[in-house]
Amino acid sequence: MSLVDTLTRALGADAVLTGGDMAPWTRDWTGQYRWTPLCVARPADRDGVAAVLSAAHQAGVAVVPVGGNTGLSGGTMAEGAVMLSLDRMNTVREIRPEARLAVVEAGVILSNLHEAAADHGLSFPMTFGARGSCTLGGILATNAGGSNVLRHGNTRDLVLGVEVVLADGRVIDLMSELHKDNTGLNLRHLMIGSEGVLGVITAAVVKLVPAPRAYATAMVAVASLDQALVLLNRLQEATGGQVEAFEYMPRRFVEEYGKLHPETRPPFDQGHDVNLLIELGATAPRDVDPDPDGQVPVARYLEDVLAGMLEDGAVLDAVVARSEAQRRAFWARREAAAEVSTSRPVVLTDVAVPLDKVSEFLLRAEARLAALDPQAVPMVVAHLGDGNVHCSVWIGVDAAGRNQIMEAVEEEALALGGSFSAEHGIGISKRPAMARFKDPVALEIMRGIKAVMDPKGILNPGKVIP
Amino acid sequence: MSLVDTLTRALGADAVLTGGDMAPWTRDWTGQYRWTPLCVARPADRDGVAAVLSAAHQAGVAVVPVGGNTGLSGGTMAEGAVMLSLDRMNTVREIRPEARLAVVEAGVILSNLHEAAADHGLSFPMTFGARGSCTLGGILATNAGGSNVLRHGNTRDLVLGVEVVLADGRVIDLMSELHKDNTGLNLRHLMIGSEGVLGVITAAVVKLVPAPRAYATAMVAVASLDQALVLLNRLQEATGGQVEAFEYMPRRFVEEYGKLHPETRPPFDQGHDVNLLIELGATAPRDVDPDPDGQVPVARYLEDVLAGMLEDGAVLDAVVARSEAQRRAFWARREAAAEVSTSRPVVLTDVAVPLDKVSEFLLRAEARLAALDPQAVPMVVAHLGDGNVHCSVWIGVDAAGRNQIMEAVEEEALALGGSFSAEHGIGISKRPAMARFKDPVALEIMRGIKAVMDPKGILNPGKVIP
Incomplete structure (x- = not known):
C-alpha cells in the first residue's frame, strides 16, 4: 500500500489532500519558494500526528510540518514530502x-x-x-x-x-x-x-x-539613531521598564508605505530620516487612572520625556495617538513591513546587532551594498529596542547574486558582534549562512542531536542544519 | 605518564592538588556526600580547562566540574575522578x-x-x-x-x-x-x-x-495560604508586577530559627502559622521619589494593600522594614533555610506545584509523612510566589528509608501537576526520582544527547541521567 493510502486509511479521506487540493500548501508567503508535496496530511489530534509520523518513518518518506505558512525563510518547502498541517488542531x-x-x-x-x-x-x-x-x-x-x-x-x-x-x-x-x-x-x-x-x-x-489597561503610543522623529537610544533609556527609567515596543522606520520606508497606501496620512507634516513608533503599556492604577486634570499618567510620562528632548533638539517632532483608531493607524504602517519589503524583487535579511551598533551597521551595510550593486536599495525597518534590523534589499535588474547580497549584509552584522538570523530562523534561505558563520563545533553537535532524534532524517530535511 | 603527572605538566604544580590538599573538595555542603577525588585540577583559563578535559578524555578518566560546591543534590560527588575546579577563573x-x-x-x-x-x-x-x-x-x-x-x-x-x-x-x-x-x-x-x-x-x-532605588519589605502574617495568594495578586495589580520576593515561612521554621539565633527578635509579638517575607523593588521616580508628606510611594502601595486586608481579617499582623538593617534581619531569617533544615538529620526535597495547590500539597505531604514515620518532622520553607516548596524532613532515629521519605513528598507534588525538582537540580539525590517519574522517551533522548556530546561518558558520571 502506498504511503498516501496508509495515511488516508489512518486519518480518513478528508484529511489527506493530493493534486490540486494541495494548492495552498505549494508555496510560501513570499512566493520565492514553490514545491509539490507528495500529499498534505491534516490530522485532528496528537494521535493522528503520531500515526502520520510513524507511517512516514517506516516508509522513509520526508515529513514537513506546517502551521500558517507565513515564514520568511522557506522553512516549509516540501518537495515530494508529506506536508503535515496542524491546522485542524486549533483549540x-x-x-x-x-x-x-x-x-x-x-x-x-x-x-x-x-x-x-x-x-x-x-x-x-x-x-x-x-x-x-x-x-x-x-x-x-x-x-x-x-x-x-x-x-x-x-x-x-x-x-x-x-x-x-x-x-x-x-x-x-x-x-x-x-x-x-x-x-x-x-x-x-x-x-x-x-x-x-x-x-x-x-x-x-x-x-x-x-493586558495593558492603558497605552501611550506615539510616532516620534528624532535627530539620529543615537538620540533614539537616549530616548529609549529615558523612557525605561521614567516608567521602570514599561516600553512595549520601540520600532524604527527610516524615511524611505515611510515614503514607500505612503505610495502603497495613498489613502493614509504621513506621520508628520514634513519627512524625517529617523521615525520611531513607540508604545508604553500600563496595568497599575497609578499609571492608568486619570489625573485630577483628566490625563492618563502613562501618557504623561511619555509626553514629559518627549518634551524635554524636544527642547534639546534631539526630538524633532512627535504625535501621540489620541484614539485607538490613531494608534492602529500607527501600527498598520509598521506592520506593513513584509508587504512593503516584498513589493519589489527583494533579498530579505534578518540580522541583530548590539543596540549601540545599529547606526554603524547601517552605514557599513549601505556602503557594501552600493559597491556590490549600484541599483540595490536597502529597505530597512527595525525592532530597534532589540537591535533587530530587517535590512531587506530591493535588487536591480542586473542584480548581483542574491546570496552575495545576503552575505554582505550578514557579514557586516557579524563584524559588529551580531547575528545573521534574529527572529525569522534558518529554514532554507539562511542555511548557507549557517555553514559559513556558525561555530563549526556547534554545528557538529547539532548534527549529532538531529541523528539521535530523527535517525532516518525524515523531518524537514535540508533545513536549518547544513 | 599518569594522568596526574600530565595535568601537572599542563597546568603547573600549584594547579593540581592531591592528598590532604584536596580536603575542601572531598565533601558537599550538606556533609551527606563524601568522596576522594583522584586529584583537583584548578586551571586558570579556558585553554587550561580544555587541556584537562582533553587529557582525561584520552585517559578515559572521569571529570567532575565544581564551582562553590554549595549544591544540595550531591552533584559534585567525584569518587576517583579529576575534580575540575573553576575557582581561579574568577574575573x-x-x-x-x-x-x-x-x-x-x-x-x-x-x-x-x-x-x-x-x-x-x-x-x-x-x-x-x-x-x-x-x-x-x-x-x-x-x-x-x-x-x-x-x-x-x-x-x-x-x-x-x-x-x-x-x-x-x-x-x-x-x-x-x-x-x-x-x-x-x-x-x-x-x-x-x-x-x-x-x-x-x-x-x-x-x-x-x-538596581532598585527603593525597596518595600515586610514580614506579614496571614490567615491562610489562600489569603497569601490573594495578597500576592493584589500587590502585583497595585504595582504592575513589582513583587521581587514572596516567601513563606511556617510557624515551625520561625521558631527553629529563633532557637538557633536566640539573639534575634521574632517577627511578631505573637506566633502565627503563615508568615510571609514580601519585598517590592522600584526604580522609577514615580515609585521612588518621596510624596509631599515624605513617604516613598512603593512603601505606600504595600501599606495600602496590607491595610485593606488587615480590615478584612485576612492579614493578621504586618511589620514593614523601617531601615536597611531591619530589612536585612528579615532576609537573614529566610536565608538561614539551609542552616535550619540541616541542623538535624534531614531529607532535603525541592518540589514545585502550581501556585494554587501549595496548601493542598502540604496537607497531603504531612499526612503521608505521618503515616510513614511518626517521628518525621516537615521543616518547610517556600518560594511561594513560584510554587516552589522546600519540604525538608527531619527524620527520627528509626527513620523510614531516606528514599522512601523523599519519594513520598515528590509523589504528592507530582499528583498535583508538580515537579520533583524545582531549582536544586538532580545530581545524585534526585536520580531515583528521574528514573521513576520522568517521561521515559525524554530520558531516552537525554541519553542519546549525552552520548553525542560525551561519547566516553567521562563528564560527571552517574549524575542527572539514570
Missing part, C-alpha cells in the same frame, strides 16, 4: 486566569489566542504582522520574535510546557505549567526554535500577562 | 552599563558580581543564601533559582551567551550578547541546567537590570 483548550496561562493546540491562530486571552483581561504578548494567519506551532517552532520582545521576551520566554511527537511517532510529554522545573536536560528549549527538524510540537502551555 | 571581565550586561568567568562568586554590578547602579537579580560562595558556573550548570525568580526568572532567563568546553576539549563559542539570535538548535539552553554532564561552562554573558 484553545484552557485559559486559567488565576495561573495566567493558556493550554493551546499547535494549530491555534495567534490572533485567536489574543482574543481568548482578552476575554479574561489578559494578553499573550507575542505579536507581529502575520498574527491573523500564523499559528502557535509555527511560532514555537521558529521561536518567533516581533514587536514586544523588548518587554516580554522571545517566544521561548513565554512557554512553560510543550508536547512533542518524534520522528518515529513516539510522544514526549513536557506539558509542565511550572515556573521552576529542573528535571534534567532542557528538551523544551531544544524543541523551541528547532524549525521542525527534531519533532513536531502538537500543544503547549503558554504564559499570559495582564 | 568579571566586563560590565557594559549601557547594554545592561556583564561578561563573567565561571569561577566568579555570585556576591562579587552583585557588587560589581552595584557600582554601576545595576543588579544581577539572582540571589539566594549561598551567594557568598556559590559561583556563576555552578549557577548556570544548575539553572539556579532563588528568591527573585518571581520577577526576573530563573538563571537561564538571565543568560545571553555561554562558552563551553566539551568532554574532548573542543570549545563551543556561544558568547552572544544579543536578545534575538535564532541560529539553529539552542545549545545555550541545553547547557544551562545540564549539571556538568554535557560540557563545562567556562564563561557567560549575563543580563543586568537597573
Whole structure:
C-alpha cells in the first residue's frame, strides 16, 4: 500500500489532500519558494500526528510540518514530502486566569489566542504582522520574535510546557505549567526554535500577562539613531521598564508605505530620516487612572520625556495617538513591513546587532551594498529596542547574486558582534549562512542531536542544519 | 605518564592538588556526600580547562566540574575522578552599563558580581543564601533559582551567551550578547541546567537590570495560604508586577530559627502559622521619589494593600522594614533555610506545584509523612510566589528509608501537576526520582544527547541521567 493510502486509511479521506487540493500548501508567503508535496496530511489530534509520523518513518518518506505558512525563510518547502498541517488542531483548550496561562493546540491562530486571552483581561504578548494567519506551532517552532520582545521576551520566554511527537511517532510529554522545573536536560528549549527538524510540537502551555489597561503610543522623529537610544533609556527609567515596543522606520520606508497606501496620512507634516513608533503599556492604577486634570499618567510620562528632548533638539517632532483608531493607524504602517519589503524583487535579511551598533551597521551595510550593486536599495525597518534590523534589499535588474547580497549584509552584522538570523530562523534561505558563520563545533553537535532524534532524517530535511 | 603527572605538566604544580590538599573538595555542603577525588585540577583559563578535559578524555578518566560546591543534590560527588575546579577563573571581565550586561568567568562568586554590578547602579537579580560562595558556573550548570525568580526568572532567563568546553576539549563559542539570535538548535539552553554532564561552562554573558532605588519589605502574617495568594495578586495589580520576593515561612521554621539565633527578635509579638517575607523593588521616580508628606510611594502601595486586608481579617499582623538593617534581619531569617533544615538529620526535597495547590500539597505531604514515620518532622520553607516548596524532613532515629521519605513528598507534588525538582537540580539525590517519574522517551533522548556530546561518558558520571 502506498504511503498516501496508509495515511488516508489512518486519518480518513478528508484529511489527506493530493493534486490540486494541495494548492495552498505549494508555496510560501513570499512566493520565492514553490514545491509539490507528495500529499498534505491534516490530522485532528496528537494521535493522528503520531500515526502520520510513524507511517512516514517506516516508509522513509520526508515529513514537513506546517502551521500558517507565513515564514520568511522557506522553512516549509516540501518537495515530494508529506506536508503535515496542524491546522485542524486549533483549540484553545484552557485559559486559567488565576495561573495566567493558556493550554493551546499547535494549530491555534495567534490572533485567536489574543482574543481568548482578552476575554479574561489578559494578553499573550507575542505579536507581529502575520498574527491573523500564523499559528502557535509555527511560532514555537521558529521561536518567533516581533514587536514586544523588548518587554516580554522571545517566544521561548513565554512557554512553560510543550508536547512533542518524534520522528518515529513516539510522544514526549513536557506539558509542565511550572515556573521552576529542573528535571534534567532542557528538551523544551531544544524543541523551541528547532524549525521542525527534531519533532513536531502538537500543544503547549503558554504564559499570559495582564493586558495593558492603558497605552501611550506615539510616532516620534528624532535627530539620529543615537538620540533614539537616549530616548529609549529615558523612557525605561521614567516608567521602570514599561516600553512595549520601540520600532524604527527610516524615511524611505515611510515614503514607500505612503505610495502603497495613498489613502493614509504621513506621520508628520514634513519627512524625517529617523521615525520611531513607540508604545508604553500600563496595568497599575497609578499609571492608568486619570489625573485630577483628566490625563492618563502613562501618557504623561511619555509626553514629559518627549518634551524635554524636544527642547534639546534631539526630538524633532512627535504625535501621540489620541484614539485607538490613531494608534492602529500607527501600527498598520509598521506592520506593513513584509508587504512593503516584498513589493519589489527583494533579498530579505534578518540580522541583530548590539543596540549601540545599529547606526554603524547601517552605514557599513549601505556602503557594501552600493559597491556590490549600484541599483540595490536597502529597505530597512527595525525592532530597534532589540537591535533587530530587517535590512531587506530591493535588487536591480542586473542584480548581483542574491546570496552575495545576503552575505554582505550578514557579514557586516557579524563584524559588529551580531547575528545573521534574529527572529525569522534558518529554514532554507539562511542555511548557507549557517555553514559559513556558525561555530563549526556547534554545528557538529547539532548534527549529532538531529541523528539521535530523527535517525532516518525524515523531518524537514535540508533545513536549518547544513 | 599518569594522568596526574600530565595535568601537572599542563597546568603547573600549584594547579593540581592531591592528598590532604584536596580536603575542601572531598565533601558537599550538606556533609551527606563524601568522596576522594583522584586529584583537583584548578586551571586558570579556558585553554587550561580544555587541556584537562582533553587529557582525561584520552585517559578515559572521569571529570567532575565544581564551582562553590554549595549544591544540595550531591552533584559534585567525584569518587576517583579529576575534580575540575573553576575557582581561579574568577574575573568579571566586563560590565557594559549601557547594554545592561556583564561578561563573567565561571569561577566568579555570585556576591562579587552583585557588587560589581552595584557600582554601576545595576543588579544581577539572582540571589539566594549561598551567594557568598556559590559561583556563576555552578549557577548556570544548575539553572539556579532563588528568591527573585518571581520577577526576573530563573538563571537561564538571565543568560545571553555561554562558552563551553566539551568532554574532548573542543570549545563551543556561544558568547552572544544579543536578545534575538535564532541560529539553529539552542545549545545555550541545553547547557544551562545540564549539571556538568554535557560540557563545562567556562564563561557567560549575563543580563543586568537597573538596581532598585527603593525597596518595600515586610514580614506579614496571614490567615491562610489562600489569603497569601490573594495578597500576592493584589500587590502585583497595585504595582504592575513589582513583587521581587514572596516567601513563606511556617510557624515551625520561625521558631527553629529563633532557637538557633536566640539573639534575634521574632517577627511578631505573637506566633502565627503563615508568615510571609514580601519585598517590592522600584526604580522609577514615580515609585521612588518621596510624596509631599515624605513617604516613598512603593512603601505606600504595600501599606495600602496590607491595610485593606488587615480590615478584612485576612492579614493578621504586618511589620514593614523601617531601615536597611531591619530589612536585612528579615532576609537573614529566610536565608538561614539551609542552616535550619540541616541542623538535624534531614531529607532535603525541592518540589514545585502550581501556585494554587501549595496548601493542598502540604496537607497531603504531612499526612503521608505521618503515616510513614511518626517521628518525621516537615521543616518547610517556600518560594511561594513560584510554587516552589522546600519540604525538608527531619527524620527520627528509626527513620523510614531516606528514599522512601523523599519519594513520598515528590509523589504528592507530582499528583498535583508538580515537579520533583524545582531549582536544586538532580545530581545524585534526585536520580531515583528521574528514573521513576520522568517521561521515559525524554530520558531516552537525554541519553542519546549525552552520548553525542560525551561519547566516553567521562563528564560527571552517574549524575542527572539514570
